[in-house]
Amino acid sequence: MTSNASLFFAAVNIGCADPAGLADFWGKVLGRPVSPGVTAPDVVTVGTTDPGARPQMVFHPAPEAERIVGGFVPTLLTEDHDEETRRLTGLGAKLVNEAYLPPIRLTVFADPEGNRFQLATQQSE
Numbered sequence: 001m002t003s004n005a006s007l008f009f010a011a012v013n014i015g016c017a018d019p020a021g022l023a024d025f026w027g028k029v030l031g032r033p034v035s036p037g038v039t040a041p042d043v044v045t046v047g048t049t050d051p052g053a054r055p056q057m058v059f060h061p062a063p064e065a066e067r068i069v070g071g072f073v074p075t076l077l078t079e080d081h082d083e084e085t086r087r088l089t090g091l092g093a094k095l096v097n098e099a100y101l102p103p104i105r106l107t108v109f110a111d112p113e114g115n116r117f118q119l120a121t122q123q124s125e
Contacts, residue, residue, distance in 0.1 A: 010054055010055060010056065011045075011054075011055050011056040011057065011058050012055050012056075012057050012058070012072075012074070013058045013060065014057060014058065014059050014060070014115070015060055015061070015062025016059055016060075016061070016062060016113050016115075017061070017062075017064070017113060018112075018113070019042055019043060019044045019059035019060055019061055020044050020059075021112065022044075022059050022111065022112060022113055023044035023045070023046050023057070023059045025091060025092055025093075025111055025112050026046050026057055026059075026111070027046045028091050029076075029088060029091060029093075030046065030047075030076075032046050032047045033046070033047070034046050042060070042061050043058060043059065043060045043061075044058075044059045045057065045058050045059070046059070073108075073116050073117060073118060074117045074118070075117070075118040075119075075120050076117065076118065076119050076120070077120055077121070077122075078119060078120070078121055079121065080121075081105050081107070081119065081121040084119055085107060085119065088109055088119065089109075092111070092112045093109040093110065093111060093112075093117075094109060094110045095107065095108075095109055096108040096109060096110050096116065100123070102123070103122055103123050103124070104120055104121070104122060104123065105120065105121045105123050106118055106119070106120050107119045107120075
């Protein structure tokens with residue numbers, strides 16, 4: 001079996017009810033630019049096509065039946081868990097659950113449309 005080390009996520013596509021609103025939230029969370037998508041006027045992207053800034057997040061409209069909450073859960077890493085928790089909730093994230101799984105402190109949030117994501121910090125024991 002061979003390994004293909006050149007693979008990477010170029011984009012993460014997210015079906016949602018409000019592409020512009022959700023892209024604005026994630027753009028602020030990640031400190032990345034938000035811009036109109038290239039394929040349709042109601043598609044919005046976060047990030048750039050610069051390979052060093054990947055993955056790009058692509059937000060597109062999707063009917064409720066096609067939106068899945070909790071199927072893909074990204075994890076963000078931080079060194080200042082409390083500060084980032086305050087910042088994320090200030091941007092509109094909802095705190096779902098907190099856990100300490102030595103040596104990882106983990107907090108689960110929901111974005112404004114209910115999609116879950118995690119904030120993780122490596123703690124010294």
